[in-house]
Amino acid sequence: MSVKITSVAKQLPKYTRNTKDIIPYLNIWLSGQDERFRRKVIKLFENAGVDRRYSIMDAEDVFTKTSFEEKNTIYSKEAIKLAEYSLIKALEKADLKPNDIDYIITVSCTGIMIPSIDAYLINNLKMKQDIVRLPVTEMGCAAGVSGIIYAKNFLRSNPNKRAAVIAVESPTATFQLDDFSMVNIVSAAIFGDGASSVILSSYENEQGPKIIDEAMYHFYDAETMMGFKLVNTGLQMILDKAVPETISEHFPKIVHPFLKQNQITIKDIDHLIFHPGGKKIVQTVEDLFGSLGKNIDDTKAVLKLYGNMSSATVLYVLERFMDKQLPKGDRGLMLSFGPGFSAQRILLEW
Incomplete structure (x- = not known):
């Protein structure tokens, strides 16, 4: 029995800026730093290979000092929205309804939520009450592929079933305003926010790789x-x-x-x-x-x-x-x- 990927759909947050438009915020953030260091940081952003990024927060909010609680509250609220929108898009691509899904895996490492995102999706979309849940929280960048692997193994043992893997991340919510280390700066230069959903199937008549x-x-x-x-x-x-x-x-x-x-x-x-x-x-x-x-x-x-x-x-x-x-x-x-x-x-x- 084969397991196929039948659809994939992304969802982007509402805030977006070109990298060149973030430079003025960096200049303000770095105003107390050595001029040579400031130029190094700006150059790093300009040469990071990222022209545009999206975020759950506008740039003003990213560069405003807030508590972990405040940032995590925004993450929780926006992550649910992004996950839901991307899942709906993926279901539409596959011509499916929310209650056609038997197994749901949600993936995220950039915020903390209990219950996890999948619980909200099940309630908001009225998914099956016996749907099997698996939140994956601590595998970072590898977790999108990991989630597909877990879904594939479930479907291989269960013919005529479908799984959804939903990855939602907000690295901008992890930006440390008082941390001028190169690690914090490099991560800010290359990371952005986004969500994507994948539908997999063990139905023989459904199409996909x-x-x-x-x-x-x-x-x-x-x-x-x-x-x-x-x-x-x-x-x-x-x-x-x-x-x-x-x-x-x-x-x-x-x-x-x-x-x-x-x-x-x-x-x-x-x-x-x-x-x-x-x-x-x-x-x-x-x-x-x-x-x-x-x-x-x-x-x-x-x-x-x-x-x-x-x-x-x-x-x-x-x-x-x-x-x-x-x-x-x-x-x-x-x-x-x-x-x-x-x-x-x-x-x-x-």
């Missing part, structure tokens, strides 16, 4: 490379500058054995559906695969248009491929990285 295989890869002794530290002012970003180099070192072990167990090589992959973690990671991936005649143009486009939206970002890349009506038999490799440190992989066939 099949999930041929999936796997996770865990890096040893790398727990401190990426994540959040819970401080009094919220979720403080942890981001080691060695992440791109570490990914590059592990890439052969992440990609080639996974493909080999499916009796194919990278030459047999038509489409690379990669999470754009940031400009350096994108360049690392491009350097590794460009010589093989592969491109990650869609990954670069998503970073440029929206920034890194943590778990939701790779789903934005996937939606671009879903909208292309690819030829039957085309293969795609989905890949994302996240705290742990880990890599999540999915092999798709159209």
Whole structure:
């Protein structure tokens, strides 16, 4: 029995600005800092590979000192809206109703909610009362792919069922106003907010790329490379500058054995559906695969248009491929990285 991805749909927050329009706010924020440091930060934003980003808060609110409670309250309210709108869009694309879903996975790491987002979706959309819930909260950028893997495993054991995976993230809600570290600044330069929903099905007559295989890869002794530290002012970003180099070192072990167990090589992959973690990671991936005649143009486009939206970002890349009506038999490799440190992989066939 095959499991297919039948639709993907994104939802963007209402506030948006070009990167060049954020520079005046940065200048005010950095007004007490050394001039050389200020120029370095501005240049970092301008060269981050992100032209525009979206947010659950306007720039004035992002650069206003607020408590963790105030930011998390905005996150909770807006995350529910974004999740609901993206799920409705994905259901409409698949010609389904909310009560056609049997399994719901919600993914987010940029705020704290109990009950989780899925509980609100079930109530707001009057989904099945016996729907199976799974909130995924602590896998960061990898969780969009992780959620699809969990859904696939559920559907593989349950014929004629459907699952929804909803990823909602607001990295701007984690921005630390009093933190002038390069980690806080780099994360502000590359991250944006967004949501995306994916519908999967184990009905034989429903159309979409099949999930041929999936796997996770865990890096040893790398727990401190990426994540959040819970401080009094919220979720403080942890981001080691060695992440791109570490990914590059592990890439052969992440990609080639996974493909080999499916009796194919990278030459047999038509489409690379990669999470754009940031400009350096994108360049690392491009350097590794460009010589093989592969491109990650869609990954670069998503970073440029929206920034890194943590778990939701790779789903934005996937939606671009879903909208292309690819030829039957085309293969795609989905890949994302996240705290742990880990890599999540999915092999798709159209």
